[in-house]
Amino acid sequence: MRLTALPAFQDNYIWALQTPDERTIFVDPGQAGPVFEAAAQGMQPAAVLLTHHHDDHIGGVAELRQRWPRLRVFAPVDERIALDCERVAEGDRVQSSGFDFSVMAVPGHTRSHIAYLGHGHLFCGDMLFSLGCGRMFEGTPAQMLASLKRMAALPPETLVCCGHEYTLANAVFARHVDPTNAALQRRQKEVQDMRSRSRPTVPAVLASELQCNPFLRTADAHIRDAVTTRLGQAPADEVEVFAELRRWKDGFRA
Numbered sequence: 001m002r003l004t005a006l007p008a009f010q011d012n013y014i015w016a017l018q019t020p021d022e023r024t025i026f027v028d029p030g031q032a033g034p035v036f037e038a039a040a041q042g043m044q045p046a047a048v049l050l051t052h053h054h055d056d057h058i059g060g061v062a063e064l065r066q067r068w069p070r071l072r073v074f075a076p077v078d079e080r081i082a083l084d085c086e087r088v089a090e091g092d093r094v095q096s097s098g099f100d101f102s103v104m105a106v107p108g109h110t111r112s113h114i115a116y117l118g119h120g121h122l123f124c125g126d127m128l129f130s131l132g133c134g135r136m137f138e139g140t141p142a143q144m145l146a147s148l149k150r151m152a153a154l155p156p157e158t159l160v161c162c163g164h165e166y167t168l169a170n171a172v173f174a175r176h177v178d179p180t181n182a183a184l185q186r187r188q189k190e191v192q193d194m195r196s197r198s199r200p201t202v203p204a205v206l207a208s209e210l211q212c213n214p215f216l217r218t219a220d221a222h223i224r225d226a227v228t229t230r231l232g233q234a235p236a237d238e239v240e241v242f243a244e245l246r247r248w249k250d251g252f253r254a
Contacts, residue, residue, distance in 0.1 A: 001119055003161070004043075005200040006034040011165045012056055013200065015123055018043055023097045025049060027116070027123045028163055032060035036067070046097035050075040050085070051125030052113040057163060058083065072096055078112040088114065106151065108144030109134035115151065121159045121203065124151060129162045130204035131187065132170035133215040135250065141243035145218065148242075152216045156207035167191045167201035172254045174214050177226045177245070183211040218242045 006014040008031045015027035016038055024043040028051055029035050039045060045068055050058050058075075061083055065071055074094050075085035088094060090105035094116060101118035106127045115124040126134040127144075128151050136144050151160075171188040178184055187208060191201045209216055217223050218241040227244045228234050235241045 028057035029060040030056040032063035047072040053080040076112040106147035108139035130167040145242040158206040159203035
C-alpha cells in the first residue's frame with residue numbers, strides 16, 4: 001500500500017493510505033480541499049477515519065460527504081463529533097474496501113481519542129508525535145502515560161502516522177532533556193535535512209521513537225535524572241516523570 005501525507009492548514013497532515021487499485025482511506029481530513037485534489041489525481045475515497053473531535057481533524061468531512069454521500073466515516077464515540085458516522089471504540093475492527101484496522105482507545109489528549117492500527121501503520125492523531133506527544137487537554141497524566149505505553153508496545157517496525165509536522169521543534173526539546181543521546185542526535189540531523197527540503201518527517205518508525213522520544217522513555221535513567229534535576233527531588237514514580245516532562249514541554253522555549 002502507498003502512504004501519502006497531504007498537508008493541511010499550517011502544519012496538519014491528512015493521511016491517505018492507497019491500495020494498488022487506488023482505493024484510499026483518508027485519516028483526519030480537517031480540510032476537504034487536499035482530499036479533493038488527491039481524488040483528482042486518482043485516489044478513490046473508500047472511507048474516512050477520525051481519531052478525535054478537534055475541528056482541524058474533522059472539519060472537512062461534511063464537505064466530503066456532499067460530494068460522496070455514501071462515503072463511510074468512522075469516528076470515536078463522542079457527541080462533539082456531530083456527523084453521521086459509524087462509531088467505533090476499543091477492540092472494534094474497521095473493515096472497508098479491503099482495509100482492516102483495529103481500534104485502540106488512547107485517552108489523554110482528549111477523553112475519547114482513538115488510534116487505528118492496520119497494514120503496519122498506526123494512525124494516532126494528536127496522541128503520539130515523532131519525538132513528542134500531544135498536550136493533555138482532557139486526560140490525566142496516568143491516562144496519557146498508559147496510552148503511550150500501549151502504543152510503545154506495538155511491533156517496532158510500525159509506522160507512526162501522527163497528525164502534525166512538529167518533529168523539528170520536538171527535537172529541540174528532546175535534546176534539551178537528553179543531550180547525550182546519539183540516536184536522538186542523528187534523528188535531529190535527519191529531520192533538519194528533511195525540513196530543509198520541505199519533506200515530511202513522518203511517518204516515523206516506532207523503533208526510532210523508542211530510542212529518541214523522551215515521552216516513550218519515562219522509565220529510562222537519563223530521562224528520570226533530567227526530571228529529578230528539574231524538580232529538585234526524585235519523582236515518586238513514572239507517572240510523575242511523565243507529568244513533569246509534559247509540564248516542562250508546555251512551557252519550553254528554545
